[in-house]
Amino acid sequence: MIREFGGTDIVYLIEAARWTLLLAFTATVGGGLLGIVVAVLRVIPFGPLNWLAIAWINLIQGTPLLGQLFVFFFGLPLVGLSVDAWTAAALSLSIYASAFFGEIWRGSLQSVSQRQWEAGAALGLTYAQRLGHVVLPQAIRISVAPTVGFLVQLVKNTSLTALIGFVELTRASQIISGATFAPLPVYLTAAAIYFVICFSLSQLARMLERRLHVAR
Amino acid sequence: MSYNFKFDVLLRYIPEIVQGVLLTLQFSVVTMLCGLAIGLIVAMASISPLTPLRACARVYVEALRNTPLLVQLFIVFFGLPSIGIKLGANTAALIALSINMGAYGAEILRAGFQSVRQSQIEAGRSLGLTAGQTFRHVVLFQAMKAIYPALSSQFVLIMLTTSVVSSIGATELFHQAAFIDSRTYRSFETYTLITVSYLVLTLGFRAFFAGVYWAVFVKRPRR
Numbered sequence: 018m019i020r021e022f023g024g025t026d027i028v029y030l031i032e033a034a035r036w037t038l039l040l041a042f043t044a045t046v047g048g049g050l051l052g053i054v055v056a057v058l059r060v061i062p063f064g065p066l067n068w069l070a071i072a073w074i075n076l077i078q079g080t081p082l083l084g085q086l087f088v089f090f091f092g093l094p095l096v097g098l099s100v101d102a103w104t105a106a107a108l109s110l111s112i113y114a115s116a117f118f119g120e121i122w123r124g125s126l127q128s129v130s131q132r133q134w135e136a137g138a139a140l141g142l143t144y145a146q147r148l149g150h151v152v153l154p155q156a157i158r159i160s161v162a163p164t165v166g167f168l169v170q171l172v173k174n175t176s177l178t179a180l181i182g183f184v185e186l187t188r189a190s191q192i193i194s195g196a197t198f199a200p201l202p203v204y205l206t207a208a209a210i211y212f213v214i215c216f217s218l219s220q221l222a223r224m225l226e227r228r229l230h231v232a233r
Numbered sequence: 234m235s236y237n238f239k240f241d242v243l244l245r246y247i248p249e250i251v252q253g254v255l256l257t258l259q260f261s262v263v264t265m266l267c268g269l270a271i272g273l274i275v276a277m278a279s280i281s282p283l284t285p286l287r288a289c290a291r292v293y294v295e296a297l298r299n300t301p302l303l304v305q306l307f308i309v310f311f312g313l314p315s316i317g318i319k320l321g322a323n324t325a326a327l328i329a330l331s332i333n334m335g336a337y338g339a340e341i342l343r344a345g346f347q348s349v350r351q352s353q354i355e356a357g358r359s360l361g362l363t364a365g366q367t368f369r370h371v372v373l374f375q376a377m378k379a380i381y382p383a384l385s386s387q388f389v390l391i392m393l394t395t396s397v398v399s400s401i402g403a404t405e406l407f408h409q410a411a412f413i414d415s416r417t418y419r420s421f422e423t424y425t426l427i428t429v430s431y432l433v434l435t436l437g438f439r440a441f442f443a444g445v446y447w448a449v450f451v452k453r454p455r456r
Contacts, residue, residue, distance in 0.1 A: 075432075075436070076432065078435075079389075079393075079431070079432045079435035079436060079439075080393065080428045080429070080431045080432045080435070081393040081394070081396035081397075081407070081428070081431055082393075083396045083397060083399075083407060084396060084407070084424060084427060084428030084431060085428065087410070087420075087424040087428075088421065088424050088425050088428055091420040091421040091424055092421050092425070095236045095421055169298075169299065173299075173300070173301040173302070174301070176301035176302075176303040176304060177301075177303060177397065179303065180303075180400050187301065187303055187304060187307075190304070190307070191307075194307075194311065199315070200307070200308075200311035200312045200314075200315060201308065201311075201312035201313070201315045201316065204304055204307045204308045204311065204312050205308065205312070207304050208300045208304045208305070208308065211299065211300045211301055211304060212296065212299045212300050215298075215299035215300065216295060216299045219295075219298070219299060
């Protein structure tokens with residue numbers, strides 16, 4: 018049965034976008050936690066751990082996300098984990114995000130001038146106090162805008178999980194397109210929904226950059 | 234764990250992988266060139282004094298950068314035939330990739346033009362150079378140096394991104410994975426091997442671009 022592309026389909030697509038957002042959110046939390054570890058390993062004054070972090074970042078940033086998705090999709094069952102697309106998608110996007118968050122946050126940490134550390138030391142602050150009261154507040158300010166900017170990439174990249182069969186916005190549009198034989202309006206609608214999400218994030222990043230970089 | 238990893242069965246598919254690598258490189262180079270050509274037009278529009286031109290450039294860049302490439306690809310390959318434009322998978326892939334790259338290229342080029350300070354142009358003109366000579370001898374080299382790092386990492390990014398076009402059946406490296414998988418049923422090994430091939434390409438190109446940067450912009454006497 019071929020039916021017309023209509024209001025109910027648009028509602029279905031908007032509902033499918035929840036999975037896009039949920040996946041992006043999960044990857045942000047998972048990738049964020051792992052990203053903190055990557056950033057710390059990257060700046061810690063101990064060579065082998067730095068190399069480990071650099072190798073991790075190169076491995077993730079040097080291979081296509083699509084490849085990572087397939088490796089996890091086919092690899093997880095081999096180590097006895099569940100086979101579903103959600104697990105593979107959430108795990109590989111988190112790992113993907115960790116490499117980028119790690120680099121963004123390392124950059125933010127290192128862009129705080131060395132003199133700030135020295136000034137803290139001169140005031141008699143301990144290492145933890147210098148980090149917590151002097152360096153981190155400045156580093157976080159610097160990191161907010163690029164972090165939000167990366168979320169745009171993350172939301173766009175959730176679309177690739179459609180190719181391992183996870184039903185988010187892109188996979189949902191493939192399904193609707195198959196049912197209605199109206200690919201053009203369907204994919205344009207999907208693009209419009211992505212645009213609303215991503216453009217809001219880009220504008221937010223731009224606004225945050227203006228607000229938070231006044232001091233520099 | 235009872236699974237036996239077998240990478241050796243993949244060895245006879247090395248020629249397919251090499252062929253895939255060449256096709257991926259072809260896609261990347263053509264995308265880069267077409268994307269830069271589009272990007273140049275859009276970048277010039279975005280710094281033009283005419284408001285409508287600037288607005289068009291802005292809409293183009295924002296629309297393309299805030300939607301996923303996969304959806305753009307589906308619009309070109311599955312959507313356009315319904316308004317009478319039928320394209321083969323490889324053509325559709327190239328068009329979608331180039332249009333997408335155009336938006337990123339435009340931003341890179343615009344930043345490059347704007348990075349050369351006005352005083353440099355004035356200095357060139359006051360030395361008696363014509364506008365063309367100033368552009369060739371003063372602006373171009375500095376702008377190239379400014380955008381080179383962004384362009385070279387964009388090339389690597391495109392190379393990784395082309396894997397997405399396998400989803401519409403365009404023939405490149407990732408497409409070969411599906412082929413080898415269908416022959417060997419060794420999905421995990423196949424996709425791992427293909428993913429690692431991309432890593433080798435990425436590291437190789439990064440080293441190559443760093444070498445070129447050193448030879449062209451660092452070693453050469455200052456001008």
